[in-house]
Every structure is written in structure tokens, then in C-alpha cells.
Amino acid sequence: MQKVFTDAASALEGLLFDDMTIMAGGFGLCGIPENLIMALHDSGTTGITAISNNAGVDDWGLGLLLQTRQIKKMISSYVGENKEFERQYLSGELELEFNPQGTLAERCRAGGAGIPAFYTKTGVGTLVAEGKEHKDFNGETYIMETGLVADVSLVKAWKGDTEGNLIYRKTARNFNPMMATAGKVTVAEVEELVEPGVLDPDHIHTPGIFVQRIIVGQHEKRIEQRTTRPRPATADA
Amino acid sequence: MQKVFTDAASALEGLLFDDMTIMAGGFGLCGIPENLIMALHDSGTTGITAISNNAGVDDWGLGLLLQTRQIKKMISSYVGENKEFERQYLSGELELEFNPQGTLAERCRAGGAGIPAFYTKTGVGTLVAEGKEHKDFNGETYIMETGLVADVSLVKAWKGDTEGNLIYRKTARNFNPMMATAGKVTVAEVEELVEPGVLDPDHIHTPGIFVQRIIVGQHEKRIEQRTTRPRPATADA
Amino acid sequence: MAWTREQMAERAAQELRDGFYVNLGIGIPTLVANFIPEGMHVTLQSENGMLGMGPFPYEGEEDPDLINAGKQTITELPQTSYFSSADSFGMVRGGHIDLSILGAMQVAQNGDLANWMIPGKMVKGMGGAMDLVAGVKRVVVIMDHNARDGSPKLLKACDLPLTGQGVVDMIISDVGVFEIKEGRLTLIQLAPDVTVEDVKERTEADFTIAEGL
Amino acid sequence: MAWTREQMAERAAQELRDGFYVNLGIGIPTLVANFIPEGMHVTLQSENGMLGMGPFPYEGEEDPDLINAGKQTITELPQTSYFSSADSFGMVRGGHIDLSILGAMQVAQNGDLANWMIPGKMVKGMGGAMDLVAGVKRVVVIMDHNARDGSPKLLKACDLPLTGQGVVDMIISDVGVFEIKEGRLTLIQLAPDVTVEDVKERTEADFTIAEGL
Numbered sequence: 001m002q003k004v005f006t007d008a009a010s011a012l013e014g015l016l017f018d019d020m021t022i023m024a025g026g027f028g029l030c031g032i033p034e035n036l037i038m039a040l041h042d043s044g045t046t047g048i049t050a051i052s053n054n055a056g057v058d059d060w061g062l063g064l065l066l067q068t069r070q071i072k073k074m075i076s077s078y079v080g081e082n083k084e085f086e087r088q089y090l091s092g093e094l095e096l097e098f099n100p101q102g103t104l105a106e107r108c109r110a111g112g113a114g115i116p117a118f119y120t121k122t123g124v125g126t127l128v129a130e131g132k133e134h135k136d137f138n139g140e141t142y143i144m145e146t147g148l149v150a151d152v153s154l155v156k157a158w159k160g161d162t163e164g165n166l167i168y169r170k171t172a173r174n175f176n177p178m179m180a181t182a183g184k185v186t187v188a189e190v191e192e193l194v195e196p197g198v199l200d201p202d203h204i205h206t207p208g209i210f211v212q213r214i215i216v217g218q219h220e221k222r223i224e225q226r227t228t229r230p231r232p233a234t235a236d237a
Numbered sequence: 238m239q240k241v242f243t244d245a246a247s248a249l250e251g252l253l254f255d256d257m258t259i260m261a262g263g264f265g266l267c268g269i270p271e272n273l274i275m276a277l278h279d280s281g282t283t284g285i286t287a288i289s290n291n292a293g294v295d296d297w298g299l300g301l302l303l304q305t306r307q308i309k310k311m312i313s314s315y316v317g318e319n320k321e322f323e324r325q326y327l328s329g330e331l332e333l334e335f336n337p338q339g340t341l342a343e344r345c346r347a348g349g350a351g352i353p354a355f356y357t358k359t360g361v362g363t364l365v366a367e368g369k370e371h372k373d374f375n376g377e378t379y380i381m382e383t384g385l386v387a388d389v390s391l392v393k394a395w396k397g398d399t400e401g402n403l404i405y406r407k408t409a410r411n412f413n414p415m416m417a418t419a420g421k422v423t424v425a426e427v428e429e430l431v432e433p434g435v436l437d438p439d440h441i442h443t444p445g446i447f448v449q450r451i452i453v454g455q456h457e458k459r460i461e462q463r464t465t466r467p468r469p470a471t472a473d474a
Numbered sequence: 475m476a477w478t479r480e481q482m483a484e485r486a487a488q489e490l491r492d493g494f495y496v497n498l499g500i501g502i503p504t505l506v507a508n509f510i511p512e513g514m515h516v517t518l519q520s521e522n523g524m525l526g527m528g529p530f531p532y533e534g535e536e537d538p539d540l541i542n543a544g545k546q547t548i549t550e551l552p553q554t555s556y557f558s559s560a561d562s563f564g565m566v567r568g569g570h571i572d573l574s575i576l577g578a579m580q581v582a583q584n585g586d587l588a589n590w591m592i593p594g595k596m597v598k599g600m601g602g603a604m605d606l607v608a609g610v611k612r613v614v615v616i617m618d619h620n621a622r623d624g625s626p627k628l629l630k631a632c633d634l635p636l637t638g639q640g641v642v643d644m645i646i647s648d649v650g651v652f653e654i655k656e657g658r659l660t661l662i663q664l665a666p667d668v669t670v671e672d673v674k675e676r677t678e679a680d681f682t683i684a685e686g687l
Numbered sequence: 688m689a690w691t692r693e694q695m696a697e698r699a700a701q702e703l704r705d706g707f708y709v710n711l712g713i714g715i716p717t718l719v720a721n722f723i724p725e726g727m728h729v730t731l732q733s734e735n736g737m738l739g740m741g742p743f744p745y746e747g748e749e750d751p752d753l754i755n756a757g758k759q760t761i762t763e764l765p766q767t768s769y770f771s772s773a774d775s776f777g778m779v780r781g782g783h784i785d786l787s788i789l790g791a792m793q794v795a796q797n798g799d800l801a802n803w804m805i806p807g808k809m810v811k812g813m814g815g816a817m818d819l820v821a822g823v824k825r826v827v828v829i830m831d832h833n834a835r836d837g838s839p840k841l842l843k844a845c846d847l848p849l850t851g852q853g854v855v856d857m858i859i860s861d862v863g864v865f866e867i868k869e870g871r872l873t874l875i876q877l878a879p880d881v882t883v884e885d886v887k888e889r890t891e892a893d894f895t896i897a898e899g900l
Contacts, residue, residue, distance in 0.1 A: 027522045027559065028545040030538060053559070080598030081545070089597055096597070101521065102563025102605030109560040110355070114780030114822055116374035118347070118355040120567060121608040125639030127591075128604065137353035137383070146374070158539075163730075163739075163766040169439060170556055171523050172539040177558045181781060197765030202406060203440050204768040205558075207738045209708045209730070209783050221538035227546040228533040264735045264772065265758040267751060290772070317811030318758075326810055333810070338734065339776025339818030346773040350564030351609055357780060358821040362852030364804075365817065395752075400517075400526075400553040407769055408736050409752040414771040418568060434552030441555040442771075444525045446495050446517070446570050458751035464759040465746040 003164050003214050004193065008039035011187050011213045015152050016040070019047035019072070023108065023150035023179040024062060027053055028081070028224050031172030032061045033156040035189045035217035040154070041065050047072045051148055053104060053175050055079040060222055066094070075148070077101035081224065100128060103145050105178060110147035112181025112210070117146045153183025156217070157206065160190035161197075164211030165204045173205065180210045189217035240401050240451050241430065245276035248424050248450045252389050253277070256284035256309070260345065260387035260416040261299060264290055265318070265461050268409030269298045270391040272426045272454035277391070278302050284309045288385055290341060290412050292316040297459055303331070312385070314338035318461065337365060340382050342415055347384035349418025349447070354383045390420025393454070394443065397427035398434075401448030402441045410442065417447045426454035476648035477665045482616050484509045485646050485663075486575050489614055490516050497521060497566070497606055499576030500544040502616045506575055517553065519571055521602040523562045526554035543602060563602065567609040574610035576603065578617045578642075580632040583659040583679035585642040587615065588634035600637060607638035619647035619676055626678040628652070628659075649673050652681060660684055689861035690878045695829050697722045698859050698876075699788050702827055703729050710734060710779070710819055712789030713757040715829045719788055730766065732784055734815040736775045739767035756815060776815065780822040787823035789816065791830045791855075793845040796872040796892035798855040800828065801847035813850060820851035832860035832889055839891040841865070841872075862886050865894060873897055 005011035022040065026032030037056075040048075041064045048071045055074055056063035065071050066084050073095035079085045088094035099107065100122045110118055119142035123129050133144040155176040158169035166188055168176055180186050188206075193216045242248035259277065263269030274293075277285075278301045285308045292311055293300035302308050303321050310332035316322045325331035336344065337359045347355055356379035360366050370381040392413040395406035403425055405413055417423045425448045477485065479502050487509035490496065497519045498504050507529075510516050518527040520542040527542060528549035536547040557565075565571060580588040587607055590600040607613050621627055628645060645652040650673055651663035659681040661673060670683055690698065692715050700722035703709065710732045711717050720742075723729050731740040733755040740755060741762035749760040770778075778784060793801040800820055803813040820826050834840055841858060858865040863886055864876035872894040874886060883896055 028541060030522070030541050030545070076599060078599035078601040086597055090594070098599050100600055100604035101559065101602035102567055102609070105559035105563050106350075106352070106567075109777070112781050112783075113343075113777030114782060115343070115355050115357060116377075116379055117372075118352050120352060122567060122605045124608065125586075126604060126636045128600075135354075140353075142353055161766070165766065165768050167439070168556075170537065170539040170550070171520070171541055173439075173556055174523050174559045178560045181777065181783070195765070200440075201739075201763060201767040201769050202404070202410075203437075204770075207768040207770060207774075207778070208766060209732075209738055209778060223536060223538045223541075223547060224545040225541070225547065226536055227530045227548070228536065229530040231532045265754060267735070267754050267758070313812060315812035315814040323810055327807070335812050337813055337817035338772065338815035339780055339822070342772035342776050343780075346564070349568050349570075351567030351569060359780060359818045361821065362799075363817060363849045365813075398553070402553065402555050405769075407750065407752040407763070408733070408754055410769055411736050411772045415773045418564065418570070432552070438526075438550060438554040438556050441557075444555040444557060444561075444565070445553060446519075446525055446565060460749060460751045460754075460760060461758040462754070462760065463749055464743045464761070465749065466743040468745045 003212060004162050005213050005215050008035040008189065008215055008217065009042065011215045012036065012039050012043060015185055016043050016045045018045060020045065020151040021049040021051065023153040023183060024050060024052040025155040025174065025176030025179045027174035029057065029061055029222045031156050031168065031174050031176055033154040033189050034061065034219060036154040036187055037061055037064065041068060046070045049073045051075045051150060053077050053101060055082045055085045057081050058084050075099060077104050105175060107145055107148040108175065108178035108182045111149040112178060115147050117144050119144055148182060150183045153179045153186040155180045155186060155188045157188055157190045159192045159194060159199060160188055160214050161194050161199055163196045164208030164214055165199055166206035166211060167199055167203055168205050177206050180206045185212050186210055187213040189215050191219055240449060241399050242450050242452050245272040245426065245452055245454065246279065248452045249273065249276050249280060252422055253280050253282045255282060257282065257388040258286040258288065260390040260420060261287060261289040262392040262411065262413035262416045264411035266294065266298055266459045268393050268405065268411050268413055270393040270426050271298065271456060272452065273391040273424055274298055274301065278305060283307045286310045288312045288387060290314050290338060292319045292322045294318050295321050312336060314341050342412060344382055344385040345412065345415035345419045348386040349415060352384050354381050356381055385419060387420045390416045390423040392417045392423060392425045394425055394427045396429045396431060396436060397425055397451050398431050398436055400433045401445030401451055402436055403443035403448060404436055404440055405442050414443050417443045422449045423447055424450040426452050428456055475665065475667045480505060482646050482648060485651065486614055486616055489573060489644065490514060494572040495519055495570065497571050497574045497610060501577045503575040503577060521562050521566060523557050523559055524554065526551045563605050566605050569609055569611055571610045573612050573614065574606045575614045575616060576606065578615045580627050580629055580634050581615055581642050581645055582629050582632045583681065584657045585640040585654045586632050587637045587642050588632040589637050591635045593635065603637050607641040612643050613641050614644040614646065615642050616646045619649045626676060628677050628679045630679055649676065658682065661687060688878065688880045693718060695859050695861060698864065699827055699829055702786060702857065703727060707785040708732055708783065710784050710787045710823060714790045716788040716790060734775050734779060736770050736772055737767065739764045776818050779818050782822060782824055784823045786825050786827065787819045788827045788829060789819065791828045793840050793842055793847050794828055794855050794858055795842050795845045796894065797870045798853040798867045799845050800850045800855050801845040802850050804848045806848065816850050820854040825856050826854050827857040827859065828855050829859045832862045839889060841890050841892045843892055862889065871895065874900060
């Protein structure tokens with residue numbers, strides 16, 4: 001039961017097929033499994049249904065797979081930073097299912113936790129509620145949302161061990177932990193791979209049971225909006 | 238907005254009333270808010286509905302409140318270590334709602350996360366399913382379970398800071414994180430209270446937003462089943 | 475004289491209370507952080523998984539792993555905690571956030587809000603906005619009172635797809651402040667030198683006028 | 688000669704596979720941990736919030752914060768991780784655990800299991816058993832073939848309240864091993880010197896007999 005693979009391409013070997021469903025962690029370009037997405041791009045797999053909060057930017061992240069038309073359908077909450085996406089969608093070339101961000105996160109968690117459906121107030125009275133079951137609890141109306149699973153989940157963590165235990169860093173955690181639980185197979189890329197026992201068991205965010213394959217990646221970690229404030233003048237400046 | 242209180246009694250001041258619903262963290266006697274339970278005992282509050290995985294033992298934990306008949310109803314998954322409990326239940330003096338452990342944990346999480354109900358396979362075809370809504374998803378039958386909230390949640394953590402951020406230790410985490418989210422007011426007792434910035438923000442299990450009051454407790458930490466193995470003979474013994 | 479963006483943000487800051495946990499939307503709402511009264515303890519949530527959001531970093535100290543919901547680089551504070559998106563929206567949906575301040579394309583007099591989509595034209599997505607307006611205890615909108623073409627944004631009914639139904643509690647625009655209680659809109663404050671007549675002219679929604687205006 | 692408790696546990700260990708994540712119930716199932724084949728990597732889950740359960744501690748090294756689902760003091764291993772009860776049962780319910788080995792009061796020929804309640808007499812509760820049998824990929828029961836009074840425990844139908852419906856995949860008793868596939872019970876192995884006739888006599892359930900027995 002060796003979970004460690006040498007690179008992204010070999011870690012995806014035997015897992016990919018056309019018309020499959022993929023989950024990819026990340027929020028914007030933060031905490032995206034960039035090496036695995038690149039390998040998915042290079043694999044030429046097509047007809048993909050991609051579940052991911054965002055669609056990357058034109059030339060990075062899932063945007064790469066939009067360029068090559070490998071993605072048939074996106075399930076996302078926000079795709080505002082991607083012109084090619086907007087074009088494909090408005091021209092009808094790409095299917096798109098918008099989910100409110102919290103609903104998307106919860107659907108992934110539910111899928112991984114064996115919960116086929118749950119109720120939420122989010123989206124009641126909006127386009128999102130159309131065609132969905134409505135139900136009242138304590139005098140308020142809620143809609144039913146279903147759990148999501150993927151054939152393969154791609155996640156990015158900061159540190160991992162050879163047992164598949166993962167720790168995320170700061171806001172790069174985002175969708176990765178739930179998506180790790182919702183893949184029939186989950187492949188993780190980490191910045192640093194350590195032996196079991198190095199990570200404090202109280203600090204592990206994703207227990208190794210959810211991770212079947214793991215690689216060390218090379219992370220460019222692009223920044224979408226570089227915002228700064230002026231450094232205060234120092235006395236000795 | 239001072240969250241820190243000097244002791245358990247003052248931390249509960251103004252929060253208690255007869256016939257209220259209380260959640261108490263812990264599994265067995267592990268990770269129970271022992272100081273807060275003692276203060277609840279001393280308060281004399283009666284008619285309590287207690288949501289807790291277990292009922293303590295006869296003379297410790299929630300068992301104390303059973304002795305004094307302060308508890309009207311328990312929502313639990315297992316109460317096997319408590320003779321007084323069994324007696325009160327079999328004689329009809331105590332109401333009891335058994336929930337499968339995972340369902341109980343998920344109901345608390347749902348309550349804290351604004352999810353009024355969810356579906357689960359657990360308990361289908363058993364007493365637990367009686368009177369509950371059944372629904373099929375992908376050809377399998379599930380039952381609907383509702384979210385739980387409490388007037389006050391009592392939780393125990395290892396370390397906490399003055400902002401209410403909490404870190405649990407080993408298996409003493411158990412039900413505490415979900416119950417912390419499901420209390421209209423949540424009171425935490427910790428072994429060590431530190432200033433903000435001491436706890437690594439990636440290691441915090443319960444963000445401070447869920448904790449309204451916090452105290453440092455004195456923890457006896459009883460062991461229910463002290464099991465050991467023989468120490469191997471050492472060369473220099 | 476209508477309020478500037480900064481003045482709208484400053485007015486919104488009056489809605490903050492000590493100990494509040496607050497989510498600020500992208501744009502003008504972000505500016506509210508600059509007007510938190512001295513000595514008041516307010517914790518900012520960023521729905522991508524952070525509580526205790528600090529200011530922008532100094533140049534050269536940007537961390538790609540540390541961004542807010544607008545994808546901007548930010549910093550942490552001593553009280554900061556990080557969590558997953560599921561936990562973040564559990565916090566939002568579960569009613570644990572006291573106040574959400576966000577922008578709008580349209581608001582209706584009953585509190586309906588539209589701020590995520592122009593059919594056939596703009597398909598950015600709702601992001602976390604639908605969750606926020608459904609889950610947060612109190613929702614304050616900051617917006618220009620009229621669109622660039624002068625058309626009213628405070629309407630009898632929204633014609634754009636809704637973000638939430640009856641969710642807005644207060645609107646702060648450049649001309650004044652409105653409150654929505656029990657589905658009824660009331661003008662409660664005017665920007666300096668703005669008259670009730672000015673507001674009426676620039677508003678489609680029916681509203682009552684608070685005493686003393 | 689019927690199997691001892693240890694022999695039943697040893698037989699159950701043959702159901703383990705390299706890389707499996709396994710949940711062991713209280714009692715005889717716990718003993719299975721002693722028979723994990725050398726070189727096989729098996730990770731034990733404890734549903735109170737731990738993956739990678741180690742052996743009992745040495746005397747004097749018991750940690751009250753480190754117990755298993757049977758409330759026994761245990762130890763951690765290098766691969767150990769801790770998590771909440773909600774996350775633990777997410778793991779269970781979501782089908783991530785490969786194998787659950789647990790005890791039973793009664794099993795029916797269709798896989799129904801009863802192991803949590805005797806009405807009016809015993810009210811301990813189901814703990815995590817209902818979640819485990821509903822969620823884990825494969826459920827193996829280890830039990831004495833007959834109750835203390837000699838009455839059969841492998842029945843046409845359970846008369847005690849169920850823990851789960853049609854959930855059991857295999858039964859290992861002191862007399863042999865049964866498999867349940869598509870709702871049909873088959874005797875697949877006999878303990879040494881136990882005959883098919885012995886088993887038939889001590890069993891209420893209808894079962895077929897595997898070839899070669």
C-alpha cells in the first residue's frame with residue numbers, strides 16, 4: 001500500500017477517463033493543486049465535469065483546461081476572473097451550474113460524509129431554488145441540496161506524510177479538506193512530504209484515510225490581487 | 238466584550254433557567270466539562286434536557302445531575318456505565334431519546350451550521366427510524382434527522398485564548414467542537430488560558446466566534462477503564 | 475451634497491458594536507474597516523476561511539496562501555484562526571456572524587436584494603453572497619443611490635435575479651440611510667444638503683419618512 | 688472442537704487486507720488486533736475520534752485524554768490523527784472504512800443484526816454500532832454460536848430490536864464461518880471436528896452449505 005508517487009502524471013495514471021467528474025480544491029488561485037491540474041491538462045482527458053469553486057484564470061489552474069476544451073461542465077460559485085470561461089458559457093459551449101459558495105462547500109462535505117441531501121436557507125426565492133424540493137422547518141422555508149462526489153479529487157496541502165495525513169496552510173485550506181473526503185480516489189500534492197510521526201496528530205486537518213495517492217509538487221503559487229499598504233517611515237530610515 | 242470569567246459559577250450566571258436545553262461535550266468521562274457540570278449541579282437548575290453522548294457515571298459528570306433529579310430528559314447514544322440512569326429510565330422517571338452516535342454528532346453539527354435537517358442511512362429499518370421521514374436517493378432509502386441546538390453548550394478544551402479560540406487534546410476532542418457551534422451561548426473550560434497570538438491559527442479547532450465565555454478549570458480527568466500492557470523486560474532491569 | 479464612498483463607509487461603521495463578528499463585501503464595504511471606532515473590538519470574517527482579518531501586507535510581505543474573499547493579499551492578527559470553506563459557511567449559515575455589509579445592484583422596498591447576475595451579460599456567479607444574506611443576523615447594503623445612467627436602484631421590485639428574498643435590513647446610499655423593518659422601507663437619515671424631495675425623485679421604491687426629517 | 692475466542696479472532700484476521708482501515712468493536716473483535724499478519728499495514732479507527740490506534744499503554748503511562756470507543760486507555764502510533772465525532776462518523780457514514788468487526792446478540796439469515804437492546808431489560812444504547820453497520824463497506828460479526836442458555840443466535844429473523852437491516856456480510860462463530868451474499872446465508876467453513884449436522888442442530892436460520900464441506 002504505497003501512497004507516494006514520484007510525480008503528478010504517474011499519480012493520475014489509471015484514474016482518468018473521458019466524461020469523468022473531478023473535484024479540484026482551491027479558492028481563486030490560492031491552494032489549488034496546480035501540478036495535478038497541469039497533469040490532467042497534459043493527459044488530454046475530455047468531457048470533464050469539474051467541481052471547483054472557481055475556474056482559475058485564463059492561463060492558470062482550471063483555466064488551462066478551458067482553453068483546451070477538456071471541460072464539459074463546471075459546478076462553481078464564482079468564475080469572474082476568467083474571460084475564456086465567460087465566452088464559452090455565453091456562447092453555449094460550456095455547461096455551468098452555479099452553486100452558492102457555502103452550498104457548494106457543504107455539498108462536498110455531505111458527499112464525503114455519506115449524507116445524500118440536506119436543507120439550507122441559502123438561495124430560497126432565487127434562481128438557485130428552482131426545481132428543488134422546498135420544506136418548512138419552524139416556520140421558515142428551506143431548500144434541499146444534494147451531496148456531491150467525484151471520481152477523482154485533486155487537492156493541495158502544505159505538508160503531508162507518507163500515510164496521506166495532510167496539513168493546510170492559512171487560507172489555502174478552503175475547499176481542499178471537504179473535496180479530499182468526497183473523491184472515490186483522492187490525489188494530494190504537498191509542498192513537503194514527511195515520515196509518519198512528524199506531523200502532530202492534533203494538527204492534522206485531513207486524516208490519511210481520505211488520501212490514496214500523494215506527490216510532492218513544485219508550487220508557483222500565483223497571486224491574483226497583490227494588495228499592499230505603505231510601510232510606515234521608520235526612525236532610522 | 239470580556240469573555241474570560243473567574244470561575245464556573247460566575248461563567249454560568251444569568252444563563253440558566255429551569256426546563257432549559259444543555260449540551261455537554263465529552264465521550265465517556267474523556268473531555269467532559271467537569272467544572273461547568275459541577276456548577277450546573279450546584280445551581281439547582283431543574284427540568285434540564287441534556288444532550289450528551291453519555292450520561293457520566295453514578296458520581297461524576299452528568300451522573301451528578303441524575304442523582305439530584307435535575308435532568309428531565311437525555312438525548313444520548315450510550316448510557317451503559319450508569320446504574321442510576323438505568324433505574325430512573327426503567328421506572329419511567331427519566332425521558333430518554335437514543336440517537337446513533339454519528340447521528341447525534343451530525344445533528345449537533347447541523348444545528349450549529351444552520352442546517353435544519355439532513356438524510357442518513359444510519360438507523361433505517363430500526364426503532365430509530367420510526368416516525369421519521371423516509372426518502373430514496375439513488376435507489377437507497379435514507380431517513381431524515383433534524384439539527385439540534387442548545388440554550389447553553391458546555392465544552393472542555395485543552396488550551397484556549399482570551400478571544401475564545403480553542404484547541405482540544407487527543408480523543409478529548411470528540412463532541413466538543415460541534416457542541417461549541419450549537420449553543421445559543423457556549424461556555425468553555427480549558428486547562429490553560431493564553432493570550433491571543435500564542436495558539437497557531439492553523440491549529441485552532443474551535444474559532445473564538447463560537448465561544449462567549451471561558452474559564453480555566455481544575456481537571457480531575459477520571460479514567461473509566463484503565464487498561465495497560467506489561468512493560469517489556471529491559472536489559473538493564 | 476451627497477456622501478462620498480468614504481462617508482458611506484463611515485456611516486456604515488456606526489452599525490458596528492463592540493464584540494461583533496462582521497463580514498465585509500468587496501468594494502466600498504471593505505472601506506468600513508478603516509472606520510472601526512477606537513477601542514471597539516470588531517473581528518472581521520473572510521468567508522474563504524479566516525476569522526480575524528488584518529490589513530494589507532507591506533510590500534514584499536505578500537503571502538499567496540493568505541488572501542481574502544476578494545482574492546487580495548492580506549495579513550493575520552493575534553486572534554486569527556483559519557478553517558475550511560465548509561466550516562466557514564457553517565459559521566455564516568448558522569447565524570454566528572453579527573453583521574454583513576455588502577454592495578448591491580438593486581434593492582427592493584421589501585428587502586429583496588440583487589447583486590450577482592445580469593442575464594445574458596454578466597456571469598460571474600454569486601460566490602458567497604447568497605449564503606451571507608441568508609445566514610447573517612443583519613444585512614446592510616452600501617450602494618450608489620442610482621446607476622450610472624441615473625436609473626433608480628432602490629425599487630418597488632427587483633428585475634434582476636435575486637440574491638436573497640427580504641434579506642436587507644438597511645441601505646446606506648450616497649443620499650441617505652433607509653431601514654427595512656417588517657417588509658417596510660423607511661428613510662431615516664439624509665446626507666447633508668439632500669432633501670426628502672431629492673430622494674423621492676431619485677427613488678422608485680415607496681418609502682415612509684422617519685419623524686424629524 | 689469449537690473455536691476459542693482467540694481462534695475466532697484469528698479467523699477474523701484473515702478478512703484483513705493490506706492498506707485496510709478497520710473498526711473493531713468491543714469484546715472479542717478487539718482481539719483481532721493481535722492477529723494482524725506481519726508486514727500487513729492495517730490502520731485501526733476508533734469512532735470516538737482517532738485513526739491509527741495503538742496498543743494499551745504501559746502501566747503508569749495511561750492518558751485520560753487518550754481512550755478508545757470502549758473507554759479503555761490506549762496509545763497513539765506515528766500515523767495517528769485525531770478528529771471530532773462528527774468527522775469520525777463522516778468517515779464511517781461516507782463509506783471510507785473498509786471493514787467493521789463487531790459482536791452480536793442475534794443475526795438473521797438475511798443479514799439483519801441486533802446487538803444493542805433488550806426491551807425492558809437492558810438500556811445501554813446503540814453507541815456507534817448503527818452508524819458502523821450502515822456505513823462501513825463490509826461488516827463481519829464475531830459471536831458465540833449459541834446464547835448461554837443454548838438458544839440459537841443465528842435466526843430466521845431477529846426478535847430483538849435491530850441495529851441494522853441486511854447489513855452483515857460474514858458471521859464467525861465458535862462452530863464456523865458463514866457468508867451472506869444477496870440476502871442468502873451460506874456455511875463456508877467449519878471449526879475443527881465440528882460437523883455440518885452439529886451446526887444445523889444449533890442453528891435456527893436456513894443456510895446452504897458451500898461445496899466441499
